[in-house]
Amino acid sequence: MPASSAILDMKLQRDKIKQYRKRIQAVLNREHEIAIECLRKGDKSRAKLALRRKKYQEQLLEKADKQLEALEELVRHGDYWI
16 A cells, blocks of 8 residues: 555544544533433432443543544654655
């Protein structure tokens, strides 16, 4: 596979990860809203559940950030291959 094709593939993967991050962030925000809503209604157990789901989304976001950093580093260094 030519270097330019490999770089293009990495850039596409980077863009997919950025889109994935946006989706995770939207879910994260929604879980926070749900937790607040449940607390207002006095439903502590559902609020806790929403916060646990939010924590899981934060972990996914952290993993996506690490993958994005690694890919951006590869793309930066890959531009010199051409």
